[in-house]
Amino acid sequence: MDLEPDEVEKIAHLARIAVAAGEIEALNTELSSILGLVERMAELDTSDILPMAHPLDMPQRLRPDVVTEESHRETYQSVAPATKNGLYLVPRVIE
């Protein structure tokens, strides 16, 4: 299956990855060949098969609704690209 060039651009946008115009064609070839591999699944009739949700038959574990973690804001922000007054800085969003 081959993707259209504008589909590749749309996927890149949804994935929030900048792709230069010159990269689209090569990327299209690669993604299309992977989708070609994936589409072999269609040969298998799975109409009566329940999709697998989890490899083990286990319920989601619950825990009491109590505070278990302490604040590590300073430690965590020490590896951030830009912070100020305990906040993460990004380009202005609201004018």
Place this chain on the structure above:
Amino acid sequence: MMSDLHQMSIARLSSGLQAGDFSSVELTRHFLHRIRQLDGELNAVLTLAEEQALEQAQAADERIQAGNAGPLTGIPILHKDIFCTRGVRTTCGSRMLGNFISPYDATVVTKLKEAGMVMLGKTNMDEFAMGSSNETSYYGPVRNPWDRDRVPGGSSGGSAAAIAARLGVAATGTDTGGSIRQPAALCGITGLKPTYGRVSRYGMIAFASSLDQAGPMTRSAEDAAYLLAAMAGFDERDSTSVDRPVDDYAGQLNQPLKSLKVGIVKEFFGEGLGAGMNASMQTAIDALKTLGVETREVSLPNSGYSVPAYYVVAPAECSSNLSRFDGVRFGHRCENPQDLEDLYKRSRAEGFGPEVKRRIMIGTYALSAGYYDAYYLKAQQVRQVIADDFRKAFSEVDILLGPASPDTAFRLGEKSDDPVSMYLSDIYTIAVNLAGLPALSMPAPLVDGLPAGLQLISNYFEEEQLLALAHQLQQISDWHLQTPSGY
């Protein structure tokens, strides 16, 4: 004595430490020296944690003298660079995390620290564990110590090459589609992927959460048994961790196996398998028979669909997991972003390599509106069919056997331009991850001077039996003792 420390098993090193034949500091210096001397041409180790290692070794020696040491106390280990290590750079093989000093330890790291192991450093890997050759690492490929023009396999290629070259006693790895077993096979070591949920995923940088599992990479099944016992166990910080006691793997290695039934997987011996590899497997099977186990042929009829299903499930989960790398809270950020969207897009375009981008985009496509049923839902149905194949097989036999990879290590660059041909090098390992089963790869006879991996698969939580069979086979063979020349 001191010159061949790197050839000794964990049990032997442990008794040497207890007897005072050598100290953990001496043992640690021995391996640090080997890494400095030999790793330049392999590129297996990304970060050497010399100072911390010597501190930990000192503490281990004190613990040994105080008489409260365990079997792993004072033994050096290397961690795959996917495990967060507090205060030590954790890159996951990516430019994205080139400057990331983890603020906390992964549970696996904590548990092995508590057991008294000494962390020598962090090993190279395919970027975000996506790859089968270690060529996708931003920090350059790892070379196979058996032939430095060949790949070590991946994604845990640094760990596999390091153990094969005796740069550490043991290493950790992770296996999402074969990333412990395939490099173990290509480098001639023993690597175990435990049952999904057996080892905590906390602090292990997520790739595909329903498949990822950490395990030991060692020179023997016996060493793997010691390591797994310390790595496994319930962790409330991992919502898929299984609350179930950990077996005494080392204590059960010599359990009787006479009545054991081993199934030879028909589909793993088809046309894709190299002739030399096939001969190596047959020799291993003949050796296995002398242990008194019964062998018969079994079928996993739908295993051919495992690679297609995997390349929906794994990319879909990766596209979601890797959305956290946004240039805001940690990791790479682009210069002079124009606005928030530009910040996200360029930070990710610069921080991720081509294979990671491909997988994120495949996953994004598979999960996008209108395609969910055709891709993700279908893949989860195929996954169920594959798990059912295993269920049927395990109603007939106790353990399944086949090769871990279709061929021996390929040359650097041989498959790196063709993603699909690279994906097919995991054809015998991926089904196990889709089903969540435990499996190991152990050395079989060399093929044209290169390692070959025998894969053993067992039912859920039967790692104990898997390790016992591998251990007893290693007692009557010497394939696992072969060392690449020069190391």
